[in-house]
Amino acid sequence: xxxxxxxxxxxxxxxxxxxxxxxxxxxxxxxxxxxxxxxxxxxxxxxxxxxxxxxxxxxxxxxxxxxxxxxxxxxxxxxxxxxxxxxxxxxxxxxxxxxxxxxxxxxxxxxxxxxxxxxxxxxxxxxxxxxxxxxxxxxxxxxxxxxxxxxxxxxxxxxxxxxxxxxxxxxxxxxxxxxxxxxxxxxxxxxxxxxxxxxxxxxxxxxxxxxxxxxxxxxxxxxxxxxxxxxxxxxxxxxxxxxxxxxxxxxxxxxxxxxxxxxxxxxxxxxxxxxxxxxxxxxxxxxxxxxxxxxxxxxxxxxxxxxxxxxxxxxxxxxxxxxxxxxxxxxxxxxxxxxxxxxxxxxxxxxxxxxxxxxxxxxxxxxxxxxxxxxxxxxxxxxxxxxxxxxxxxxxxxxxxxxxxxxxxxxxxxxxxxx
Amino acid sequence: xxxxxxxxxxxxxxxxxxxxxxxxxxxxxxxxxxxxxxxxxxxxxxxxxxxxxxxxxxxxxxxxxxxxxxxxxxxxxxxxxxxxxxxxxxxxxxxxxxxxxxxxxxxxxxxxxxxxxxxxxxxxxxxxxxxxxxxxxxxxxxxxxxxxxxxxxxxxxxxxxxxxxxxxxxxxxxxxxxxxxxxxxxxxxxxxxxxxxxxxxxxxxxxxxxxxxxxxxxxxxxxxxxxxxxxxxxxxxxxxxxxxxxxxxxxxxxxxxxxxxxxxxxxxxxxxxxxxxxxxxxxxxxxxxxxxxxxxxxxxxxxxxxxxxxxxxxxxxxxxxxxxxxxxxxxxxxxxxxxxxxxxxxxxxxxxxxxxxxxxxxxxxxxxxxxxxxxxxxxxxxxxxxxxxxxxxxxxxxxxxxxxxxxxxxxxxxxxxxx
Numbered sequence: 001x002x003x004x005x006x007x008x009x010x011x012x013x014x015x016x017x018x019x020x021x022x023x024x025x026x027x028x029x030x031x032x033x034x035x036x037x038x039x040x041x042x043x044x045x046x047x048x049x050x051x052x053x054x055x056x057x058x059x060x061x062x063x064x065x066x067x068x069x070x071x072x073x074x075x076x077x078x079x080x081x082x083x084x085x086x087x088x089x090x091x092x093x094x095x096x097x098x099x100x101x102x103x104x105x106x107x108x109x110x111x112x113x114x115x116x117x118x119x120x121x122x123x124x125x126x127x128x129x130x131x132x133x134x135x136x137x138x139x140x141x142x143x144x145x146x147x148x149x150x151x152x153x154x155x156x157x158x159x160x161x162x163x164x165x166x167x168x169x170x171x172x173x174x175x176x177x178x179x180x181x182x183x184x185x186x187x188x189x190x191x192x193x194x195x196x197x198x199x200x201x202x203x204x205x206x207x208x209x210x211x212x213x214x215x216x217x218x219x220x221x222x223x224x225x226x227x228x229x230x231x232x233x234x235x236x237x238x239x240x241x242x243x244x245x246x247x248x249x250x251x252x253x254x255x256x257x258x259x260x261x262x263x264x265x266x267x268x269x270x271x272x273x274x275x276x277x278x279x280x281x282x283x284x285x286x287x288x289x290x291x292x293x294x295x296x297x298x299x300x301x302x303x304x305x306x307x308x309x310x311x312x313x314x315x316x317x318x319x320x321x322x323x324x325x326x327x328x329x330x331x332x333x334x335x336x337x338x339x340x341x342x343x344x345x346x347x348x349x350x351x352x353x354x355x356x357x358x359x360x361x362x363x364x365x366x367x368x369x370x371x372x373x374x375x376x377x378x379x380x381x382x383x384x385x386x387x388x389x390x391x392x393x394x395x396x397x398x399x400x401x402x403x404x405x406x407x408x409x410x411x412x413x414x415x416x417x418x419x
Numbered sequence: 420x421x422x423x424x425x426x427x428x429x430x431x432x433x434x435x436x437x438x439x440x441x442x443x444x445x446x447x448x449x450x451x452x453x454x455x456x457x458x459x460x461x462x463x464x465x466x467x468x469x470x471x472x473x474x475x476x477x478x479x480x481x482x483x484x485x486x487x488x489x490x491x492x493x494x495x496x497x498x499x500x501x502x503x504x505x506x507x508x509x510x511x512x513x514x515x516x517x518x519x520x521x522x523x524x525x526x527x528x529x530x531x532x533x534x535x536x537x538x539x540x541x542x543x544x545x546x547x548x549x550x551x552x553x554x555x556x557x558x559x560x561x562x563x564x565x566x567x568x569x570x571x572x573x574x575x576x577x578x579x580x581x582x583x584x585x586x587x588x589x590x591x592x593x594x595x596x597x598x599x600x601x602x603x604x605x606x607x608x609x610x611x612x613x614x615x616x617x618x619x620x621x622x623x624x625x626x627x628x629x630x631x632x633x634x635x636x637x638x639x640x641x642x643x644x645x646x647x648x649x650x651x652x653x654x655x656x657x658x659x660x661x662x663x664x665x666x667x668x669x670x671x672x673x674x675x676x677x678x679x680x681x682x683x684x685x686x687x688x689x690x691x692x693x694x695x696x697x698x699x700x701x702x703x704x705x706x707x708x709x710x711x712x713x714x715x716x717x718x719x720x721x722x723x724x725x726x727x728x729x730x731x732x733x734x735x736x737x738x739x740x741x742x743x744x745x746x747x748x749x750x751x752x753x754x755x756x757x758x759x760x761x762x763x764x765x766x767x768x769x770x771x772x773x774x775x776x777x778x779x780x781x782x783x784x785x786x787x788x789x790x791x792x793x794x795x796x797x798x799x800x801x802x803x804x805x806x807x808x809x810x811x812x813x814x815x816x817x818x819x820x821x822x823x824x825x826x827x828x829x830x831x832x833x834x835x836x837x838x
Contacts, residue, residue: 131706132551136551136555143726287549287714289714290711
C-alpha cells in the first residue's frame with residue numbers, strides 16, 4: 001500500500017492532485033499497488049476543495065504517519081521545504097520535488113541522505129517542467145560522456161525575446177505583456193535576471209558531471225539589457241537572441257557554466273524554440289546532439305512530471321536509484337572569463353574617430369590577437385555605433401582588447417552559442 | 420557479477436562493444452557491479468578483433484552458460500534473432516535489443532515471456548537510435564494519456580527529402596547521393612517505401628496504447644512518388660514534405676496509425692528537422708507537445724542506447740520493469756481511409772476544361788461536402804495541372820469526391836500533418 005502526502009496546494013500542488021486522480025486507475029495498474037493521496041499540507045484554507053478531509057496544516061502529521069511512504073514537495077522556496085524534505089528522507093520516506101531552488105541549493109545533501117536511508121529523492125519536474133530531461137540524461141544517456149549542455153530553460157524570458165524578435169516589441173513592453181498574460185510575475189527578477197535558468201543549469205550540470213554546482217558560483221546575466229538594436233544586429237548575422245544556460249567540462253577537469261543571453265545561429269535546433277517553450281540540447285560523446293523540447297512550465301505539464309516520479313518511486317519503494325551527485329567544495333566552476341568563444345559586441349566611438357577608422361582600429365587589434373572579426377549592420381544604424389562578432393577569445397582578452405582602444409567604448413557584449 | 424553476451428558483431432554490435440569498454444569503469448560505478456562482456460557471437464571470423472577469446476559461433480554456449488545474465492541482440496532481422504531471444508528469456512536471461520523488426524513483430528510475446536521469467540526485455544535503441552524515446556515515453560510521460568505521436572523516424576528518407584527541398588535535387592539523384600554517402604543501402608526498399616518507419620511507429624504505438632500494433636495492419640506509403648513539383652507546391656503552402664509515422668487513439672477505442680509523406684507546416688517543430696536527423700513529437704493530455712530530437716541511426720548513437728539499456732538491466736537484475744504491452748487480435752488498427760484530416764492533392768484536368776473551370780468544379784464539390792479548399796501554385800506550373808489542399812475529410816470521401824468529376828484526375832495525394 002502506498003500513501004502519499006502532497007506538501008503545497010498552489011498551482012503545481014493542485015495540478016498534481018488533479019493529474020493523480022485523473023490517472024489513479026492507470027497508476028495503480030502501472031505500479032501494481034494500491035495507491036492514494038492521504039494528506040494535502042498547506043497553511044491556507046481551501047473551503048471549496050473536494051478533498052476536505054485530506055487537507056492538513058501540521059507537517060508532523062506527515063512525518064509521524066508510518067503509512068506515508070511518498071512525500072510530494074511542491075511548495076517551492078528554500079524554507080521550510082528544505083527542513084521538511086530532509087526530515088522526511090531521514091524518516092525513510094521517499095520524496096518527489098518540483099522545487100528547483102531546493103535541488104540547486106541542497107541537491108547533493110538530500111541525495112546523500114536519501115541514499116543513507118535507502119529511499120528515493122526524485123525531481124524530474126524541477127527542470128523543463130513536463131519535458132523529460134533528468135531521467136533521460138541519467139538513464140538513457142548513461143553510456144555517454146556529456147560534452148556539453150545548452151538550454152532555453154526559462155519560458156518567461158523566451159516569451160519576451162520572441163516578442164522582441166518577431167514583433168519588434170521593446171523589452172519593457174514585452175515584459176508588461178508577459179505579466180498581463182500571467183507568464184511573468186509581478187516581481188519578474190528571478191526570471192528576467194536569469195536566476196531561474198541558473199538554478200536549472202546547476203541541476204543539469206550537477207547531474208551530468210557528478211559534482212554539485214552551486215548557483216552562487218555560476219556567472220548569470222539576464223535579458224534586461226538586450227535591446228531591439230541587438231535583435232537587429234543578431235538578425236544580420238543570421239542569429240536570434242536566446243537566454244541560454246550552458247555547461248561543459250573544461251580541460252582542467254572543472255566545469256564551465258554560465259547563464260547569459262547569447263546569439264544563436266538559425267541553424268541551431270534551439271533557434272526555432274519560441275514563446276514559452278523550453279528546449280535542452282545535450283551533446284554526448286557517443287550519441288551526438290540530442291534535443292528535448294516542450295513546455296517548461298505550467299500547471300499540468302509540471303504536475304504530470306511530478307506524478308511520473310511518484311509512479312517510479314511507487315514501483316520501487318525502498319530501492320535507492322542511483323541518481324546522485326556528490327557535494328563539492330565550491331571550487332568546481334571555472335572562471336567564465338577564461339572560456340574561449342566568439343562574442344557579439346556593440347560599441348560606440350567618439351569623434352574624431354569615424355566608423356571607418358573605428359573599424360580599422362578594432363581590426364588591427366583583433367589581428368594582433370589572432371582573432372576574426374565580422375562587422376554587423378542594421379537599418380538606421382546611427383553614426384557613432386558599431387557592432388560586430390569577434391572570436392574566438394576569452395572574455396578577459398576581449399575586455400583587454402576593447403579597453404586598449406581610446407575613443408571606442410564597449411556598450412554590450414554577449415557570447416555566441418558555439419554548438 | 421554481471422556477464423554479457425553480445426549477439427551480432429556488425430555495425431551496432433562492434434559499436435556496443437566499443438562503447439561498453441570505453442565506459443566500463445563508469446558503468447561499474449553506476450551499477451555498483453562487476454560487469455564484463457564474456458561472449459561475442461557471430462558466424463563470421465574477425466581475425467583482427469582485439470577480443471579474440473570472446474568470439475564464438477555457437478549460440479548454445481550463451482544459452483547454457485549460467486554466468487550470462489544479460490544478452491545483447493544486435494543481429495537484426497527476424498531469424499534467428501527471434502529464436503535466440505526467446506530462448507534466452509525463457510532461460511532467465513535479460514535481453515537488450517536494437518532490433519526494430521523483432522520488436523515490431525514479436526514484442527508482445529517477448530515482453531510476456533520476460534515477465535513470466537522475471538527478467539527484462541529492453542529495446543531503447545530500436546526506435547530513434549540514440550534519441551531517448553522508449554523510456555521517456557514509458558516513465559516520464561507515465562502520468563499522461565498519449566493523444567498522438569508523430570515522428571520523422573527514418574534518417575535515410577529525411578536526408579533524401581532534405582536534398583529535394585534544399586537543393587532541388589530530384590528523388591533518384593538524392594537517393595543515389597544517399598547511397599554514395601552510405602546513408603541508404605544498395606536495396607533501399609525498406610527505407611524509401613516506409614517499412615522501417617512503419618516498424619518504429621508500431622513499437623511506439625504499442626507502447627503508448629498498450630496493445631500490439633502489427634506492421635501488416637498499418638497503411639504504409641514511402642517517398643518514391645514525391646516529386647520536385649510537390650516540393651514546390653508544399654512550399655507555396657508554407658510547408659515541407661516529411662515522411663511521418665503517426666499514431667493516435669480514435670474515438671471508437673482503436674488506434675489510427677499510418678506512415679506516409681505529409682505536408683508539415685513551417686510552424687511545426689518537425690519542419691526544421693533536416694538531413695539524417697530524426698524527431699518524435701509526443702502529445703500528452705497533461706504535458707502538451709514534447710519533442711525528442713537527435714541522430715536516429717549510426718554506430719555510436721545506437722550503441723550508446725544499447726549500453727544504456729544494459730546499465731539499467733544490470734542495476735535491477737531479476738526485477739521485471741513494467742514496460743509492457745499485450746498482444747492484440749489484429750483488430751486494433753482503424754481503417755486509415757476513415758480518418759478525417761486535410762489533404763494535399765495534385766491533379767490533372769483535360770480539355771475542354773480550363774484551369775478556371777476545373778477550379779470551379781472542385782470548389783463546388785468541396786462546398787457540397789462542406790470542406791475548405793486552398794489553391795496552390797508553383798513556378799512554371801503547366802496548363803493541365805492543379806494542386807490544392809482540402810479539408811477536413813476522410814480519404815474515402817476525398818476519393819469519392821475526386822472520382823465524381825469527369826475530366827479531373829487525381830495524380831497524387833498526401834495527408835497534411837495536423838499537429
